[in-house]
Amino acid sequence: xxxxxxxxxxxxxxxxxxxxxxxxxxxxxxxxxxxxxxxxxxxxxxxxxxxxxxxxxxxxxxxxxxxxxxxxxxxxxxxxxxxxxxxxxxxxxxxxxxxxxxxxxxxxxxxxxxxxxxxxxxxxxxxxxxxxxxxxxxxxxxxxxxxxxxxxxxxxxxxxxxxxxxxxxxxxxxxxxxxxxxxxxxxxxxxxxxxxxxxxxxxxxxxxxxxxxxxxxxxxxxxxxxxxxxxxxxxxxxxxxxxxxxxxxxxxxxxxxxxxxxxxxxxxxxxxxxxxxxxxxxxxxxxxxxxxxxxxxxxxxxxxxxxxxxxxxxxxxxxxxxxxxxxxxxxxxxxxxxxxxxxxxxxxxxxxxxxxxxxxxxxxxxxxxxxxxxxxxxxxxxxxxxxxxxxxxxxxxxxxxxxxxxxxxxxxxxxxxxxxxxxxxxxxxxxxxxxxxxxxx
Numbered sequence: 414x415x416x417x418x419x420x421x422x423x424x425x426x427x428x429x430x431x432x433x434x435x436x437x438x439x440x441x442x443x444x445x446x447x448x449x450x451x452x453x454x455x456x457x458x459x460x461x462x463x464x465x466x467x468x469x470x471x472x473x474x475x476x477x478x479x480x481x482x483x484x485x486x487x488x489x490x491x492x493x494x495x496x497x498x499x500x501x502x503x504x505x506x507x508x509x510x511x512x513x514x515x516x517x518x519x520x521x522x523x524x525x526x527x528x529x530x531x532x533x534x535x536x537x538x539x540x541x542x543x544x545x546x547x548x549x550x551x552x553x554x555x556x557x558x559x560x561x562x563x564x565x566x567x568x569x570x571x572x573x574x575x576x577x578x579x580x581x582x583x584x585x586x587x588x589x590x591x592x593x594x595x596x597x598x599x600x601x602x603x604x605x606x607x608x609x610x611x612x613x614x615x616x617x618x619x620x621x622x623x624x625x626x627x628x629x630x631x632x633x634x635x636x637x638x639x640x641x642x643x644x645x646x647x648x649x650x651x652x653x654x655x656x657x658x659x660x661x662x663x664x665x666x667x668x669x670x671x672x673x674x675x676x677x678x679x680x681x682x683x684x685x686x687x688x689x690x691x692x693x694x695x696x697x698x699x700x701x702x703x704x705x706x707x708x709x710x711x712x713x714x715x716x717x718x719x720x721x722x723x724x725x726x727x728x729x730x731x732x733x734x735x736x737x738x739x740x741x742x743x744x745x746x747x748x749x750x751x752x753x754x755x756x757x758x759x760x761x762x763x764x765x766x767x768x769x770x771x772x773x774x775x776x777x778x779x780x781x782x783x784x785x786x787x788x789x790x791x792x793x794x795x796x797x798x799x800x801x802x803x804x805x806x807x808x809x810x811x812x813x814x815x816x817x818x819x820x821x822x823x824x825x826x827x828x829x830x831x832x833x834x835x836x837x838x839x840x841x842x843x844x845x846x847x848x849x850x851x852x853x854x
Contacts, residue, residue, distance in 0.1 A: 416440070416551035416552040416553065416556075417438055417439055417440040417503060417551065417552060418438075418439045419437055419438065419439070420436065420437055420438070420439055420442060423435055423436065423437050424436040424437075424442055426478055428475075428478065428479065428482070429594055430479055430587070430590050430591050430594055431479060431482050431483070434478050434479070434481065434482040435482070435485065438503065438506065440503060440506075440507065440548065440549075440551065440552065441481065441503075441506055441507070441510060443548045444507065444510055444511065444545060444548050444549070445478075445510070447543070447544035447545045447548060448544055448694075449514055449538050449543050449544060449545045449694060450474070450477070450510075450511070450514060450545065451474070452694060452697055453472060453473040453474035453477055453513065453514065453516070454472050454474040455472070455697035455698055455699050456472060456473045456474075456516055456517070456518055456520070456697055456698055457469070457470065457471070457472055457473070457519075457698060458471050458472055458473055458475065458476045458588070458591070458592065458595075459471070459592060459595075459596075459643075459644075459649075460519045460520060460521060460522065460649075460653065460656075461519060461522075461649050461652035461653050461656060462596065462643065462644075462646070462649045464648065464649065464652045464726055464728070465646050465648040465649045465652070466595075466596035466597060466598075466643070466646075468595045468596060468597050469592070469595050469596050470595070471591060471592075471595045473513050473516050475591060476513065476587055476588055476591055477509075477510055477511070477512070477513050477514070478510070479587035479588075479590075479591055480509045480510070480512060480513075480577070480583045480584050480587045480588075481506060481509045481510040482587075483509070483583040483586050483587050483605070483609070484505055484506055484508075484509035484576060484577065484583040485506060485509075486609050487576055487583060487609060487612060487619070488502055488505060488506070490609055490610065490612055490613075491612075491613075491614045491619075494613065494614055495614070496572060496614040496615055496616055497572075497614045498570070501570065501573055503552060504556070504559055504560060504563060504573065505563070505573055505576060505577070507549065507556075507560045508560050508563035508564050508573075508577055509576075509577055509583050509584075511535070511538075511539060511545065511560060511564070512535070512564050512577055512578075512584060513531070513535070514534075514535050514538050514539070514545065515531040515532060515533065515534030515535030515536070515537070515538055516531045516534075516535075517529070517531060517534070517693065517696060517697075518696060518697055518698040518700070518701040519653075519656055519698065519701065521653075522653050522656045522657045522660070523660065525657060526657055526660040526661055526664065527660070527664075527683040529683070529688075532564070532565065534690075534693060535561070535564055536561045536564070536565060537690050537693075538690070538694075539557050539560055539561045539564075540557050540558055540561050541690050542690070543690070545557075563577065564577070564578075566578055571616075571617045571618060572614055572615065572616065572617060572618060572619065575617070575618035575619050575783060576619055579618060579619070579783045579785075580771060580772075580783065580784065580785050581608070581619075581621070581629065581632060581785050582619075585636065586605055586608070586632070589601040589603070589632070589635055589636055589639055590602065590603075590605065592639060592643060592644075593635070593639065593643075596643050598639075598642060598643060600635055600638035600639050600642055600643070601635050601636075601638070601639045601643075602635060603628065603631040603632040603635045604628045604631060605632075607625055607628040608621065608625055608628050608629060608632060610625070611624060611625030611628070612625075613788055615786075615788075615794070617783075618783055618786065620785075620786040620787065620788045620794060621785065621786070621787055621788065622787070622788050623787040623788060623789050623790065623795070623800065626787055626797070626800060626801055629785060629787075629797065629801075629804075630801055630803045630804060633770060633771050633803075633804055633807070634803070636770060637768075637770040637807065640768040640770070641768070641812075641814075644768075645766040645768070645814065647731055647816055648728065650731075650764050650766065650816065650818075651728040651729045651730075651731060651818055652723065652726075652728055653764075654729060654762045654764055654818045655719055655722050655723050655728060655729065656723060658719050658759045658762070659705065659708070659716065659719045659720055659723060660680075661759070662713070662715050662716045662719060662759065663677050663680060663708070663716065664680075664683075664684055666713060666716065667680075667681070667684050668684070671713060673708075673711065674707070674710065674711055674712070675704060675707035675708060675711070677704060679692070679695060679696050679700055679701075679704070680696075680704075702724075705720045705723055705724055706720075706724060708720040709721045709724060715756060715759055719759065729760075729762070729818040729819055729820055729821070730818070730819065730820075730821035731816040731817060731818045731819075732816070732817050732840055732841070733814070733815070733816055733817075734815055734816070734817050735815075736815075738817070738839075739763070742839045745839065746761065746836065746839055746840075747761060749832045749835050749836045749839075750836065752829065752832045753823075753828075753829040753832040753833055753836065754828075754829065755820070755823055760819060760820050760823075761817070761818075761819050762817070762818045762819070763815060763816070763817055763818075764815075764816050764817075764818060765813060765814065765815045765816075766813070766814050767811055767812060767813035767814070768811070768812055769809070769810070769811045769812075770807050770810070770812075771784075771785075771797070771798070771804055771807060771808050771809075772784070772808060772809050784796045784797060784798075785797040787800055817840070819840075824836060824837055
């Protein structure tokens with residue numbers, strides 16, 4: 414194809430999840446070599462999870478290569494079948510490789526504090542003045558925009574979009590297995606080879622032959638388990654809470670004109686809403702952790718304490734609670750924290766997680782979820798939960814979990830004993846769950 418050549422010799426990456434990742438196209442090889450893609454080596458796939466599961470040091474770079482490899486295998490299965498257009502092969506491979514290129518350090522905590530969005534940055538990197546854009550433009554001036562459209566789910570060919578973004582896609586199939594491997598848990602494993610073999614293209618989406626239903630059930634359950642055992646692990650969330658509060662504190666101090674020993678140069682564009690692409694690309698986790706390391710020695714006691722907690726893994730403890738606590742005791746609890754000279758803005762935090770393991774299409778909903786369809790022997794399509802009792806049991810069931818995080822050791826320290834006792838009485842009253850275990854468990 415014009416703008417792309419086959420490499421003289423296939424390149425391979427040795428990968429612990431897929432064994433080998435095969436690169437045969439010069440376009441893909443050159444995209445991997447761009448500075449924007451290499452930056453993903455310095456951004457962990459699972460944010461603060463390494464503080465809970467010490468093996469979770471893998472990066473967005475690992476994952477992006479994995480998604481590319483799964484996409485390459487799906488295309489091999491689709492090749493020559495009805496509805497599959499071979500001219501879109503490089504578009505699919507490029508979108509799979511670049512789908513996460515806009516992530517920032519500790520992405521989700523970062524996005525919440527600075528009201529930024531990695532998908533917006535992904536688009537900027539693909540269509541902006543970057544090495545990635547220069548490489549993509551070899552395939553035509555409109556090619557970068559097409560890649561961005563696929564990732565943004567606005568590309569007209571819905572089949573192509575579904576291969577990278579649906580309830581069973583190359584992205585999810587890689588991160589579930591990869592995250593399970595690096596965290597050392599058994600939940601995320603499912604028979605991907607089987608799923609790929611029975612995946613078929615249709616006009617609107619990739620579907621699964623009905624003979625592969627049990628492999629898909631396994632995949633859905635592994636996703637469910639990974640969310641609750643790994644992604645929403647309370648210790649990881651405690652680290653995320655502290656990370657968010659560090660960024661919130663720095664933002665507040667900067668706005669108040671505080672004189673930093675180590676000024677937050679790399680963050681000023683975020684604070685002032687002037688961040689440009691070049692500044693954004695300079696920010697990765699090694700830079701962010703350098704600041705956290707230095708801010709352990711700031712004069713501001715809150716910033717200093719929060720950074721020491723994050724760097725030395727002295728995390729907040731938590732209790733599980735119900736809505737009763739928020740409705741009846743929340744303002745009293747904040748008041749008592751203030752009286753005990755513990756700033757509730759930074760040291761009394763509610764964190765909620767929720768997940769919907771599988772859903773079918775519900776007209777009129779804000780986020781349209783394309784359901785998984787099974788291809789029956791008579792060529793009809795059947796939505797998965799209509800055939801699978803297991804999937805039907807969890808379909809559309811949103812599970813939400815609330816935790817209250819606080820510095821438990823401060824409640825046992827000298828001073829303000831009366832207020833601290835009242836805080837404990839509220840937190841551990843018989844109607845509430847007792848303090849949860851704070852190990853890795």
